[in-house]
Amino acid sequence: MGDLEGNAALILAHAESAANNGAHVALFPEMALTGYPVEDLALRKSFQIASAKSIEVLAAVLPPKLVSIVGYLDHVGGAPQNRVAVITGGAVAATYTKCHLPNYGVFDEYRNFVPGNQSLVVRIHGIDVGILICEDLWVDGGATAKLAARTPGIVLVPNGSPFERNKDDVRAALVKKRAIEIGAPLVYVNMTGGQDDLVFDGDSIAVDARGNVIARAPQFEDGMMLLDIEAAGSTATPDLIISEEEAKLDRVLIPGISHRLGDEEEIWNAIVVGLRDYVIKNGFSQVLIGLSGGIDSALVAAIACDALGPELVHGVAMPSKYSSDHSIEDAEELARNTGLRLRTVSIEPMVDAYMNEMKLTGLAEENLQARVRGTTLMAISNQENMLVLATGNKSELACGYSTLYGDAVGGYAPIKDIYKVDVWALSRWRNEAARIAGEKPPIPVRSIEKEPSAELRPDQKDSDSLPEYEILDEVLRNYVDEDLGHNELIAMGFDPALVKRVIAMVDKAEYKRRQYPPGPKVSMRAFGKDRRLPMTSHWREL
Amino acid sequence: MGDLEGNAALILAHAESAANNGAHVALFPEMALTGYPVEDLALRKSFQIASAKSIEVLAAVLPPKLVSIVGYLDHVGGAPQNRVAVITGGAVAATYTKCHLPNYGVFDEYRNFVPGNQSLVVRIHGIDVGILICEDLWVDGGATAKLAARTPGIVLVPNGSPFERNKDDVRAALVKKRAIEIGAPLVYVNMTGGQDDLVFDGDSIAVDARGNVIARAPQFEDGMMLLDIEAAGSTATPDLIISEEEAKLDRVLIPGISHRLGDEEEIWNAIVVGLRDYVIKNGFSQVLIGLSGGIDSALVAAIACDALGPELVHGVAMPSKYSSDHSIEDAEELARNTGLRLRTVSIEPMVDAYMNEMKLTGLAEENLQARVRGTTLMAISNQENMLVLATGNKSELACGYSTLYGDAVGGYAPIKDIYKVDVWALSRWRNEAARIAGEKPPIPVRSIEKEPSAELRPDQKDSDSLPEYEILDEVLRNYVDEDLGHNELIAMGFDPALVKRVIAMVDKAEYKRRQYPPGPKVSMRAFGKDRRLPMTSHWREL
Numbered sequence A, B: 001m002g003d004l005e006g007n008a009a010l011i012l013a014h015a016e017s018a019a020n021n022g023a024h025v026a027l028f029p030e031m032a033l034t035g036y037p038v039e040d041l042a043l044r045k046s047f048q049i050a051s052a053k054s055i056e057v058l059a060a061v062l063p064p065k066l067v068s069i070v071g072y073l074d075h076v077g078g079a080p081q082n083r084v085a086v087i088t089g090g091a092v093a094a095t096y097t098k099c100h101l102p103n104y105g106v107f108d109e110y111r112n113f114v115p116g117n118q119s120l121v122v123r124i125h126g127i128d129v130g131i132l133i134c135e136d137l138w139v140d141g142g143a144t145a146k147l148a149a150r151t152p153g154i155v156l157v158p159n160g161s162p163f164e165r166n167k168d169d170v171r172a173a174l175v176k177k178r179a180i181e182i183g184a185p186l187v188y189v190n191m192t193g194g195q196d197d198l199v200f201d202g203d204s205i206a207v208d209a210r211g212n213v214i215a216r217a218p219q220f221e222d223g224m225m226l227l228d229i230e231a232a233g234s235t236a237t238p239d240l241i242i243s244e245e246e247a248k249l250d251r252v253l254i255p256g257i258s259h260r261l262g263d264e265e266e267i268w269n270a271i272v273v274g275l276r277d278y279v280i281k282n283g284f285s286q287v288l289i290g291l292s293g294g295i296d297s298a299l300v301a302a303i304a305c306d307a308l309g310p311e312l313v314h315g316v317a318m319p320s321k322y323s324s325d326h327s328i329e330d331a332e333e334l335a336r337n338t339g340l341r342l343r344t345v346s347i348e349p350m351v352d353a354y355m356n357e358m359k360l361t362g363l364a365e366e367n368l369q370a371r372v373r374g375t376t377l378m379a380i381s382n383q384e385n386m387l388v389l390a391t392g393n394k395s396e397l398a399c400g401y402s403t404l405y406g407d408a409v410g411g412y413a414p415i416k417d418i419y420k421v422d423v424w425a426l427s428r429w430r431n432e433a434a435r436i437a438g439e440k441p442p443i444p445v446r447s448i449e450k451e452p453s454a455e456l457r458p459d460q461k462d463s464d465s466l467p468e469y470e471i472l473d474e475v476l477r478n479y480v481d482e483d484l485g486h487n488e489l490i491a492m493g494f495d496p497a498l499v500k501r502v503i504a505m506v507d508k509a510e511y512k513r514r515q516y517p518p519g520p521k522v523s524m525r526a527f528g529k530d531r532r533l534p535m536t537s538h539w540r541e542l
Helices: A004-020 A039-043 A045-061 A143-148 A167-182 A263-281 A295-308 A325-338 A348-357 A362-384 A394-399 A420-436 A445-449 A469-481 A486-491 A496-508 A510-514 B004-020 B039-043 B045-061 B143-148 B167-182 B263-281 B295-308 B325-338 B348-357 B362-384 B394-399 B420-436 B445-449 B469-481 B486-491 B496-508 B510-514
Strands: A025-027 A067-076 A079-088 A091-097 A121-124 A127-131 A154-159 A186-190 A192-195 A198-201 A205-207 A213-216 A286-290 A313-317 A341-344 A386-388 B025-027 B067-076 B079-088 B091-097 B121-124 B127-131 B154-159 B186-190 B192-195 B198-201 B205-207 B213-216 B286-290 B313-317 B341-344 B386-388
Touching: A004 A025, A004 A045, A004 A067, A025 A154, A039 A045, A039 A079, A045 A067, A045 A079, A045 A091, A045 B486, A067 A091, A067 A154, A143 A167, A154 A167, A167 A186, A167 A205, A167 A213, A192 A263, A198 A263, A263 A295, A263 A420, A286 A295, A286 A362, A295 A313, A295 A325, A295 A420, A295 A445, A313 A325, A313 A362, A325 A341, A325 A445, A348 A362, A348 B348, A348 B362, A362 A386, A362 B348, A362 B362, A394 A420, A394 A469, A394 A496, A420 A445, A420 A469, A469 A486, A469 A496, A486 A496, A486 B045, B004 B025, B004 B045, B004 B067, B025 B154, B039 B045, B039 B079, B045 B067, B045 B079, B045 B091, B067 B091, B067 B154, B143 B167, B154 B167, B167 B186, B167 B205, B167 B213, B192 B263, B198 B263, B263 B295, B263 B420, B286 B295, B286 B362, B295 B313, B295 B325, B295 B420, B295 B445, B313 B325, B313 B362, B325 B341, B325 B445, B348 B362, B362 B386, B394 B420, B394 B469, B394 B496, B420 B445, B420 B469, B469 B486, B469 B496, B486 B496
Parallel strands: A025 A067, A127 A154, A154 A186, A286 A313, A286 A386, A313 A341, B025 B067, B127 B154, B154 B186, B286 B313, B286 B386, B313 B341
Antiparallel strands: A067 A079, A079 A091, A121 A127, A186 A205, A192 A198, A205 A213, B067 B079, B079 B091, B121 B127, B186 B205, B192 B198, B205 B213
């Protein structure tokens, strides 16, 4: 995000590679030059000017015979626009401005851009190429219909479409439907990589005019696909003719249709990419995780090992007098299984020092232990320049079952959008994947199977404070992700007392979530900019 | 926010009082029934239904002869709408839906509502009354022009317009301009009170057809004004005739034009109201502040004493070996001046306990002290149920000159939108106001005059790490509030090396601000939802 020079260099390298491989057109994702989403940087004049200037500078050095289609930020009379430039012959030959601006979920595009209202068709090697940008494709009867009426020979669509569980099928269905409606092949190119709380999963798709998939790129992987697509020529009245002569290929390209990832594998990859990119793009190399022997921290550690390699993952066990024997043993087994580096810092001397100075009981004493651990993690982080990972899951965040400035400390929270039942499912999946690969399963079986406990008082169990996760998570999924109300939840058959209790917990914990670290969105509705609710609220569902 | 029953009861009580005082029309602020802003609650079906039902229930009990104009949330085919209901005779007689939805700054209305596209004119006692909602009034050539073309006899405008420094003059100018354009008196009624990081300052205004101010309500005070406004009858073709007979008043009403507050007084009131409402509406009564003897914590304490009364304000001094002698003395003087309750907890035993367990040096050791203080504050907060107030100012937040989970802990941050130079200005203003009132100035002079220091290492001064505040704050104001870029800052004459340094600090600290507590917006651009920037960003202004 924002690295205009670095992104231009990447685009140039890929365009040159494409040209060297005989490509006639190179299509890059939405706002590839600036990164996406740029958020309020779109409103800053200096950034608008820099992006508009960078596209000109880039155009001058891109392979002149290639037509490169590159997303960037432009401005018209101070109004920021989400655009693509059609670049050839060392200059920007035409531009297309996104017409439909998503302003729901994680998107604030109506805030950050001014929409376009013109379609664009350019003739390249005799083919009339139409261009749309991301949301344009999703709106019925809008920019897509307008373009379809112009009968392009092919449609190219740069996208910045973040990962959501199971979203891939929706995308493929849409791409097929639009190709059939337009009656032309359609190429959907999506961004890859992590950016704050979003992960872009690629999953680029090309279909023919009947909606048959010609090619599909792997999910979560940066790369380039070379495609040879049959398209009818001279089908439209183009806005611009770049070239008329038919394109000739000197060889046959066999397009790949990538294997689709399963549900757990897909989520695992999303979190790995989100974490890796947050760490690296923010200049960190090593991460630090408090290891309790429990499943949440074990899962985060396993993800971190996959993202960065175990030698860059540091664990710290911080036992207290309430820690069970297996806490340390399980953390040690995790370290042996994965190869991460484990150290131990006892929190008892610090806890005792506070307890001597202040009279603390009950929740205050429980929270104290969590906060001493938080301070310990941050001290090591500061001393050794490691990024602390918070290990809270979505069930905990939802219910406020975490301690602000305690277990909630960290720069990134990999599993904040994963309900507890999925924490277990992902852990089992990862161990099974290791077994299939003939590797050592990373996560200790006892961490998966033991009863969840915060271990902040004697014999404490999560079930003392929370409903059973299997039921809790179902209520949460419907209340948080589906935004259903009390009456709808009751109508689904959930116990009324449970529903009341869960809703009250979720509503009350909004202030905690506001101060929680960012983490990758993988669900339909993640906490954060995907779900914006007041902290101060007297709305009660019943 | 969200307290439909409570708000309905308040509306009813005021409507009855209005009717008893002979009023014919009662005008309430934007979304008075639901509270404002409702954020994503607008998207929840259960809340849409509840609001729409509540307006019917309220309508049935409102004084039947009065015409009450009440803002609420409605829904049409699942689409949420920001509306006002015109209520009389025990039922909703007509509605008007907001046509222009602000989606900039702190507003996300394009996300949360579907706009209307119809004007509304109702005849009440022979006067053709036009209605607009807030943003409708600000857009040239839109809903206001459409309504003006219908030549209403008076225009009533409910608003939810948050406080910003100096905004009042803009409002008055707009109200006057629109009244003249429409050629009719205009009544602008604004919400009062704090809601998370917004403060609504009231400042309701009535002007005649020539734009002369007839009445202006006090800022920051809940209340009701009774106005007798001259308006021409039967000027338009109304959508609905409620009554034709001329309204008679049995007495003469002398409208008040409230004294405008000065800049510091206005800001002081905004923060006091914001803090008070956050505390009370979230079910707290007492607040806790770490008192360092420095100016930031002294100012926050003085504000808290004004907001809640000193008996509900608790201070804790947490000296370390780096604390100067005057730290405790100044905190004690503050306590004597204000009457707040002060206690002392030495952090040395806890710091020593950490230092024995871990080898910490430099920044890690400095941050440790701040985090031990943070944990101490939270321990007291948990034990005694007090809301911790964070004492960071906007200069610190901008530059990242604070410790996450250390001095940054808290549920509310009263001065997070106040630059350091204004921290001093507000402190001097408050002391002077006390002197004028013959009261004891709350803030110790030495706290105002001593050189700022975090006191985390021997002889540390803010000026070791930061430019002089007088210059720093000017650069920040232009970079953060005005969103100017590097070249523009240089063109203003700022030292290039300083500009480069300040921009780098601000950009790098975005991750800290994301985890900072909420606090009242008083500037044109506050950190938080007013300024949304990526954490992961390689954009460099130069």
